[in-house]
Amino acid sequence: xQSVTQPDIHITVSEGASLELRCNYSYxxxxxxxxxxxxxxxxxxxxxxxxxxxxxxxGIKGFEAEFKRSQSSFNLRKPSVHWSDAAEYFxxxxxxxxxxTFGDGTTLTVxx
Amino acid sequence: NAGVMQNPRHLVRRRGQEARxxxxxxKGHSHVYWYRQLPEEGLKFMVYLQKENIIDESGMPKERFxxxxxxxxxxxxxxQQVVRGDSAAYFCASSPPHLSTDTQYFGPGxxxxxx
Numbered sequence: 001x002q003s004v005t006q007p008d009i010h011i012t013v014s015e016g017a018s019l020e021l022r023c024n025y026s027y028x029x030x031x032x033x034x035x036x037x038x039x040x041x042x043x044x045x046x047x048x049x050x051x052x053x054x055x056x057x058x059g060i061k062g063f064e065a066e067f068k069r070s071q072s073s074f075n076l077r078k079p080s081v082h083w084s085d086a087a088e089y090f091x092x093x094x095x096x097x098x099x100x101t102f103g104d105g106t107t108l109t110v111x112x
Numbered sequence: 113n114a115g116v117m118q119n120p121r122h123l124v125r126r127r128g129q130e131a132r133x134x135x136x137x138x139k140g141h142s143h144v145y146w147y148r149q150l151p152e153e154g155l156k157f158m159v160y161l162q163k164e165n166i167i168d169e170s171g172m173p174k175e176r177f178x179x180x181x182x183x184x185x186x187x188x189x190x191x192q193q194v195v196r197g198d199s200a201a202y203f204c205a206s207s208p209p210h211l212s213t214d215t216q217y218f219g220p221g222x223x224x225x226x227x
Contacts, residue, residue, distance in 0.1 A: 034215070043203060043220040044155075090154055099145060099168055100205075100216060102154040 002027040002093050006103035013081050014111045021076040021106050023091030032094040033074040035065055038105075039087045047089075050074065061085070086110045114139065116206050116219035124225045131191040131198070133222045137206030144187045145216060146179055149201040161187060194226045 003026045013019050025031055032051050036044040048059025055067040065076045074091060088107050092100045117136040125131050137144050142163055147155040157171040161181035172179065176194075181187040191198055201223045205216035 036218075041223075044218040046215060046217070049215055092155075094216070098143065098160045098207075099157040099171070100147075100155075101157065102147075104154040 002031070002095055002101045004091050004093050004101050004103040006089075006091055006106050008106045009104070010107045010109070012109040012111060015083050016080050019076075019078045019081045019085070019108070021089050021091075021108070023074045023076065023103060024072050025074065025091070025093045026072065027093055027095065029095070031074075033065075033067060034092040034094065034100070035059065035063070035074075035076050036090045036092065037061075037087050038090065044090065047076070081108075081110055083110045083112065116204055116217050118202075118204050118219035118222050120222060121220060122223050122225070124227060125194045126227050127195055128193050131194050131224055133189040133191075133202050133204075133224070135187040135189070135204030135206075135219060137187070137204075138217055140208065141206035141217070142209040143207040144181050145205040145207075146187075146189050147203045147205065149203060149221075151200070155203060158189075191224075194224075196226050199224055199226045 005024045007022050034049045035047040037047055038044050047063050048057050048065055050057045050067045057065050063078050065074055067074050088105045090105045091103045094100045119134050144161045146158040148158055149155045159172050159179045160168040164183050176192045178190045201221045203221045204219045207216045
């Protein structure tokens with residue numbers, strides 16, 4: 001069965017600093033990987049996804065993620081964080097069975 | 113093209129009552145997924161449906177919970193005899209008909225509170 005681990009429960013960065021959120025997955029075949037962002041009381045918004053091809057994926061709001069098969073990782077990055085990026089971020093893996101498995105999330109706090 | 117719609121957005125029930133959560137997928141989508149998010153946790157898969165069929169219900173509790181996606185109308189997640197532990201946010205997602213691995217688009221969720 002697939003699983004997703006987000007090792008960091010909570011991360012605090014200063015506005016303008018760079019950001020990296022970690023995600024490790026466990027799945028036997030080629031995974032389909034996603035990053036979502038959730039603001040308090042809201043639904044999930046897709047930031048980016050990886051299905052195949054170029055392992056560096058560009059998303060919305062200036063986010064990118066890199067798929068590293070050897071490390072079973074799909075870390076999310078942003079070069080310069082804005083206060084509006086404060087939210088909870090979820091990594092997910094989808095399989096050919098249809099359902100998505102989510103990590104427990106990383107809460108991002110942005111200091112002024 | 114409207115996104116995934118869920119209603120109600122907030123639902124309050126007393127213990128023992130029934131809760132009905134509705135999900136209208138995006139236009140042209142025939143796959144629907146339900147997830148539950150407990151406070152301070154990630155989303156947990158509950159059930160995957162296509163029109164008139166349950167494809168995977170491995171995440172559904174064995175009792176009190178049921179889901180359907182009829183030929184016409186929205187998908188319904190039904191919780192009978194609710195208990196306090198059912199308090200959570202319930203999210204619906206939909207995806208296009210061709211690939212079950214395709215991107216899932218999420219609705220805004222229904223936040224269920226059981227008193």
